[in-house]
Amino acid sequence: MSADRETGHEMTNTDIALLLADAADGVEIGIAPTQAVIRGGRRRRARRWAVAAGAALAIVGTTGTVALAGLPGGDGHRVAATQPPTTLPNSFQAEPHNTTLASGFEDGKAWNVSVDVWGAPRNAAEAQAQLTVMTEYGEYPGEISEASDLIGKSAIFVSKSYDGKASMMIHQMLSKGDRQRGTDLVSGASGLKSSSEPARLVVGRIAKSAQQVTCTWKDGTSTVLHRDPANTIVNNTLLQGIRPAEGSPDAWFVCLAPKGTSYDKAEVTG
Template sequence: MMSADRETNHGMTSHDMSNGDIAFLLADAADEVEIGIAPYDAVLRGGRRRRARRWAVATATALALVGSAGTLAVAGLPGGNGSRGAQVATRVPAPPVQNVYPPERTTLATGTVDGEDWWVTIDVWSAPRDAGQAQAQWEAMAAYGSRPVDKASDLIGKSAYFVNRTYGDGETGGVSLGVFDENTPDSGKDLQSVAIPLDPKADGGPQRLVIGQIAPTAQQVTCTWKNGTTTELHKVPENETLATDIPAIRPAAQSPVNWFVCVAPEGTEYKSAGVTK
């Protein structure tokens, strides 16, 4: 409670006040300061209510706030104008976290054989820019059960792919994997392919499913079967969508090459595949 003497001398200037008067005023103002680390919003609201406080007291309150909120809000400081959001000190930012983006999946082909649905997909990982991203991507690839290179550093600057096949109610199984490098088809009749049984549980069965990658310039691929018949696949025109149950040459998200999938008729299997146009 303010004393009668203080009320009598309320209008005196700082030149007329003794050291005892100044100490009394500071002690009285300090009585109103909340002890402890107050919540961030509570301190901001308090700063607006007590703008008339001596700046020494307001400074002490604001400094206590820095340790809990990481930001010093100027409320009642000289020149601060009680502005919410003004900052004079911030916490040192943490180092950036290496970003590892998940692979992009594209469905290359679908179909039904003997009443069982099957489909082939490809996951393409973007190329890591540095050792940190490569290591993080290397660890994330462990979920596939295998990796396309021997060590994480081999991924730097190279995008990687995983081709998967699912048949019926069975689990998805890996077909092929690798990185896009100097061996990747890039022109003419370059082609890489793999032939496997359509049913992943049919080890040693007829190799009816053929999956391959070709240069973007290739317009036609011909799959030749052991019974002498063939299947021709043509490149899907740009800006055109073709159902995945129609055999064709297709692009895949993030892939620098195009892909094809063909299935041998029942009773025969793969003999060869090549770019024919």
């Protein structure tokens, strides 16, 4: 805004429009309740991207490169206007597939973990369309410099939410054919409520053939997960287990350590 606008006593229509635009840009809209997210399935979400600074995340993996990212404090989320999925004439879906991987309650507050899987663009037009939507979602892969870098690569973004405050846990770019095999496992862990807490919440990507995962905690106890293709919900809680994610060539799991301990390791044990 110019000095004349700041000190003058009269404002033009243009001045008023600029002030209204600035005010609208500052409006924050909270995250939808967890159960609404579970019921709603795939939906548009806009999240402002921020690189994690010292986030308490552990990573263990046998394949691939995983980027860790967070939204400190879980605030600053803006919701874009709802629109139909962006689809090109050749049926390429520019928007991600969204899957809730697990949910529950702790200290009376709801939590959940979900993954967005973005399909691999096949040409420049699809890549540009996808990059536009990624920007709207706030899920911009930091390792790309232009839309064409997306061609032939899919992207995954894993986020968590506690008491309606969401933050990003992991993002990863995958080339065609990249998938987990045998006992391959890539996992990340963070605090349930914030990155400053012990790393209790674990999410991982494994082969679709895997039948069992064991999460071991630092107090020597462990949690054994099994496949749950039916997405079993008990008492409004999506059970921790191994399940597919729409658009992903791999299976996924989530496990939460008991209070008082934290993540040690995760292994495919069956």
